[in-house]
Amino acid sequence: MTLSTRYSDAVYNAGGLPFVLPPSPNDASNYLKSCDGLILSGGSDVIMEDWGVATHPSATPISRLRQDFELGMLAVLESNPDFPVLAICLGMQLMGITHGARFSQHLPEDVPMAENHLNDSIHEIEGPDLKGCVTSHHHQALLDGGSLQVIATSPDGVVEGIADLERRFYVGVQWHPERTDDETLGAGLFRRLIQSSSVHVNQGH
Secondary structure, eight states: OOOOHHHHHHHHHTTOOOOOOOOOGGGHHHHHHHOSOEEEOOOSBOOGGGGTSOOOTTOOBOOHHHHHHHHHHHHHHTTOTTSOEEEETHHHHHHHHHTTOOEESOGGGTOTTGGGGSTTEEEEEEOSSOEEEEEEOOSOEESSOTTSEEEEEOTTOOEEEEEOTTSSSEEEESSOGGGOOOTTTTHHHHHHHHHHHHHHHHTOO
């Protein structure tokens, strides 16, 4: 398992102090007591057997340890609704699936222009409060938000952002803000997370 330093750089540049959490499913609750906000980063593909579906032959699954850990974090967060969370790419997919979203395991089977989402391609997204160009690299995507609200889509209809608007900051984005030049859709997302984390600290865990 590896993690790009772009994530930690983005957190630091937004005014936060980044920590990389070792994947330990049994420690999910303790981690949340020690942190002020959480990023679920991008990665490879979801292990779909956890939802009674075979993993697609084209998938490159993440490790079992990582999936168990991130699902454990998401489960603990359900009893911590004020805890700020930014889920990116794979992280957003796991966030959405755990909230009942339908899922495309291989976009070329569902979207004619799926190549627009591969190889750090730059494309537009739009939503009520989000609009601009983003950098993406994914062949899987949510088909709806499940119990979460869809806050952005791409022109071909791919779900690009989800959120629970009843929480302080519980947002998932399909693009990579750590590689996106647009100020609002890139660095601005990390600043929003840090600002929400600061409020969380000031009001007490």
